[in-house]
Amino acid sequence: MQASLPLTRDLVLIGGGHTHALVARMWGMTPLAGTRVTLINPGPTAPYSGMLPGHIAGHYRRQELDIDLVQLSRFAGARLILGAARAIDPVNKLIHVEGRGQIAYDVASIDIGIHAEMPDIPGFAQHATGAKPLDQYAARWRTFLARVSSGEVEPDVAVIGGGVAGMELALAMAHALQGAVGGSRVSVIEVGPEIAGRNRPTAALLARAAQAAGVAVHLNTTVKEVCAQSLTLDNGASVPSQFTVGAAGAFAHGWLSQSQLPLTDDGFVQVDESLRVKGCDGLFATGDCAHMAHAPRPKAGVFAVRAAPVLRDNLVAALSGSEMKPFRPQNDYLKLISLGGKHALAEKWGRTIAIPGLWGWKNRIDQKFMDQFRNLPTMASPPLPSPVSLGVAEELHGNGKPLCAGCGSKVAPGALDAALSATTLARREDVLSGPGDDAAILSIGGIKQVVTTDHLRAFTEDAGLFTRIAALHALGDIWSMRATPQAALLSITLPRMSEPLQRRSMTEIMHAANEVFGSENAAIVGGHSTMGAEMSLGFTVTGLCERTPITNAGARPGDALILTRPLGSGVLLAAEMQGAADGRDVAALLRTMATPQGDAAVALRMAHAMTDVTGFGLAGHLLSICRASGVRAELCLDNLPLYNGALELAEEGHFSSIYAANLAAAPVVNASGARAIFLHDPQTAGGLLAAIPQEAATDLKRELDAKGHVAAVIGTVLEGPPEIICR
Numbered sequence: 001m002q003a004s005l006p007l008t009r010d011l012v013l014i015g016g017g018h019t020h021a022l023v024a025r026m027w028g029m030t031p032l033a034g035t036r037v038t039l040i041n042p043g044p045t046a047p048y049s050g051m052l053p054g055h056i057a058g059h060y061r062r063q064e065l066d067i068d069l070v071q072l073s074r075f076a077g078a079r080l081i082l083g084a085a086r087a088i089d090p091v092n093k094l095i096h097v098e099g100r101g102q103i104a105y106d107v108a109s110i111d112i113g114i115h116a117e118m119p120d121i122p123g124f125a126q127h128a129t130g131a132k133p134l135d136q137y138a139a140r141w142r143t144f145l146a147r148v149s150s151g152e153v154e155p156d157v158a159v160i161g162g163g164v165a166g167m168e169l170a171l172a173m174a175h176a177l178q179g180a181v182g183g184s185r186v187s188v189i190e191v192g193p194e195i196a197g198r199n200r201p202t203a204a205l206l207a208r209a210a211q212a213a214g215v216a217v218h219l220n221t222t223v224k225e226v227c228a229q230s231l232t233l234d235n236g237a238s239v240p241s242q243f244t245v246g247a248a249g250a251f252a253h254g255w256l257s258q259s260q261l262p263l264t265d266d267g268f269v270q271v272d273e274s275l276r277v278k279g280c281d282g283l284f285a286t287g288d289c290a291h292m293a294h295a296p297r298p299k300a301g302v303f304a305v306r307a308a309p310v311l312r313d314n315l316v317a318a319l320s321g322s323e324m325k326p327f328r329p330q331n332d333y334l335k336l337i338s339l340g341g342k343h344a345l346a347e348k349w350g351r352t353i354a355i356p357g358l359w360g361w362k363n364r365i366d367q368k369f370m371d372q373f374r375n376l377p378t379m380a381s382p383p384l385p386s387p388v389s390l391g392v393a394e395e396l397h398g399n400g401k402p403l404c405a406g407c408g409s410k411v412a413p414g415a416l417d418a419a420l421s422a423t424t425l426a427r428r429e430d431v432l433s434g435p436g437d438d439a440a441i442l443s444i445g446g447i448k449q450v451v452t453t454d455h456l457r458a459f460t461e462d463a464g465l466f467t468r469i470a471a472l473h474a475l476g477d478i479w480s481m482r483a484t485p486q487a488a489l490l491s492i493t494l495p496r497m498s499e500p501l502q503r504r505s506m507t508e509i510m511h512a513a514n515e516v517f518g519s520e521n522a523a524i525v526g527g528h529s530t531m532g533a534e535m536s537l538g539f540t541v542t543g544l545c546e547r548t549p550i551t552n553a554g555a556r557p558g559d560a561l562i563l564t565r566p567l568g569s570g571v572l573l574a575a576e577m578q579g580a581a582d583g584r585d586v587a588a589l590l591r592t593m594a595t596p597q598g599d600a601a602v603a604l605r606m607a608h609a610m611t612d613v614t615g616f617g618l619a620g621h622l623l624s625i626c627r628a629s630g631v632r633a634e635l636c637l638d639n640l641p642l643y644n645g646a647l648e649l650a651e652e653g654h655f656s657s658i659y660a661a662n663l664a665a666a667p668v669v670n671a672s673g674a675r676a677i678f679l680h681d682p683q684t685a686g687g688l689l690a691a692i693p694q695e696a697a698t699d700l701k702r703e704l705d706a707k708g709h710v711a712a713v714i715g716t717v718l719e720g721p722p723e724i725i726c727r
């Protein structure tokens with residue numbers, strides 16, 4: 001994002017398809033100042049279709065064909081909203097995202113591809129899967145292959161549709177099953193008189209490959225019903241199938257027909273030669289989901305790819321008021337069709353060849369495409385000015401890494417302690433306890449009220465998700481005191497933006513905050529909002545205590561220490577800021593951070609002491625318990641639960657800005673190795689850490705896991721001076 005210039009326009013890319021992935025990459029190279037970019041996609045990755053048959057056949061791992069949209073969005077300076085669009089209102093320029101509400105746009109583009117589900121065939125929805133969306137098909141195929149390999153089911157597969165895609169997948173699945181269990185029964189059902197449509201030489205070569213692979217082809221036939229272990233054909237014949245795939249054409253996503261968009265009879269979005277959706281100001285469409293009336297083309301990735309530079313320029317034109325360009329797609333394109341093993345045929349200009357080396361050529365083309373996303377250019381950070389004050393390079397940890405966000409950018413615990421001990425805080429009778437625990441305890445008319453405040457720099461530009469996590473982070477202090485959330489005040493800083501964008505951001509923030517506090521039966525009672533260099537968000541929250549609050553001061557020797565959530569958010573968020581974290585791990589992290597822990601706090605209501613693990617890391621917050629309770633703690637490093645991907649990133653040297661300060665403030669005896677890093681890793685929306693009776697530990701862990709938390713018993717409270725040792 002252009003740091004200093006105000007944001008005045010919203011560009012929303014709906015779907016992480018081939019075109020949008022390339023547009024995002026181009027945007028990262030040359031962003032348009034003043035435009036906020038949002039990418040909406042159901043998952044953190046988007047599969048590159050060219051390598052799908054190779055993945056199904058077992059030539060590629062899933063990661064090899066996945067475009068990491070988290071890394072790509074970070075590179076493009078875009079915010080990634082993980083969700084599925086379910087409606088577009090082109091009049092009010094609003095996109096409805098499932099579970100997320102409305103996202104407003106000035107300019108938007110649709111690149112959501114097609115699906116290959118065939119719900120009109122009885123039993124299809126229950127017993128079959130479309131070849132598209134690729135994510136779902138690839139995941140179900142992996143599960144099926146594992147069940148076949150374990151002998152649980154027969155290697156019986158059927159593909160409905162004998163076009164190029166259907167034949168390619170049938171050969172790929174036959175090859176994989178051959179490799180896994182030495183054989184298979186793969187059938188292709190084709191309504192037409194021949195396979196692979198319009199090109200005879202291609203059809204002949206594919207038919208020969210099918211014969212060689214033992215793939216049975218049923219022509220001039222349709223499927224009457226899909227059953228769990230077979231298909232019934234229209235002629236009454238039954239074909240064995242434990243895994244049925246629909247590849248009989250490209251179908252438009254049904255939800256488009258619910259939006260006021262100009263669609264073809266079969267539901268594709270009508271666009272003009274500039275890829276603008278006809279009659280919809282500021283809306284574009286591309287790839288398989290679009291119909292180019294000026295140049296109709298088959299549904300092929302090559303057209304989605306070639307449209308990218310034109311779309312990118314036309315989006316810039318729409319946002320900056322300049323001229324549009326026409327997209328003139330090529331008439332024909334090279335089709336490299338894989339034949340199961342590492343063999344392929346090539347078809348273009350109506351001619352077909354099948355010679356050695358074609359698969360290798362296809363592989364090079366596909367790898368070259370994916371390398372664009374695997375090796376995103378690193379935008380070098382500006383060199384330090386010279387001369388520069390002493391200590392600047394050290395403060396940058398000598399590597400120019402950006403200051404972390406979330407709890408990773410807290411003021412150092414040592415600095416806070418020094419300021420607090422240098423200040424004689426005013427005392428009041430109705431203030432039962434002040435700074436030092438998760439929340440202060442006030443007495444109001446005999447009722448105990450706790451109050452706490454938190455403020456975070458944005459670790460995601462998705463304002464709705466950031467708000468949700470920041471609110472749950474603040475609630476962690478209330479829950480750990482065994483209090484019931486009561487009221488909340490917001491303090492919002494937005495990067496400089498125009499009023500319409502302020503309104504949109506504020507709406508997303510209020511929508512998310514109200515959802516979190518509403519579900520805790522707490523009320524938002526006010527707040528303050530300003531603009532500044534970047535987005536940050538704070539919550540001041542009060543809670544009521546029907547019973548004595550649980551503080552840091554009650555831990556007893558012999559207690560077990562239980563943690564309700566993995567560690568590693570500091571390392572993962574720091575690596576994500578560098579584009580170094582795997583998008584799937586980041587998405588899983590954010591999903592956990594966005595999960596409330598009120599139910600875990602209720603399960604832990606008998607704890608002797610409890611806190612939530614946040615900015616000062618596990619060791620920092622545990623040491624507070626040790627000091628307040630006058631006890632010692634022993635931790636087992638191997639029992640520390642870690643988020644996926646965190647350990648590998650820590651071993652690669654990724655850690656949070658505040659790590660060193662946390663380490664200095666809470667040294668741990670006998671701690672060594674990469675796992676020890678997580679003792680001082682700052683957590684955002686971290687887990688609850690409780691000292692509980694030893695005898696209750698096993699049942700509590702079971703209860704917390706049953707509630708969907710990842711609980712772990714990580715140590716024991718011991719007699720002795722306040723310190724932490726590791727074993």
Ligand SMILES: Cc1cc2nc3c(=O)[nH]c(=O)nc-3n(C[C@H](O)[C@H](O)[C@H](O)COP(=O)(O)OP(=O)(O)OC[C@H]3O[C@@H](n4cnc5c(N)ncnc54)[C@H](O)[C@@H]3O)c2cc1C
Pocket residue numbers: 014015016017018019020040041042043045046047049050052053083084085086111112113114131132133165166168169253286287288289299300301302303304336
């Ligand atoms: C087996 C097979 C092999 C193929 N091989 C080739 C080939 O070799 N060469 C070739 O040119 N073409 C090939 N194709 C065709 C190619 O797959 C498509 O033309 C191409 O994927 C179209 O790209 P796209 O950008 O339109 O959408 P897609 O690549 O399908 O991407 C759509 C994206 O939108 C997301 N999305 C879907 N719904 C929503 C929603 N509601 N909200 C937000 N996001 C959403 C999806 O998750 C996905 O990330 C093949 C197709 C198949 C089935």
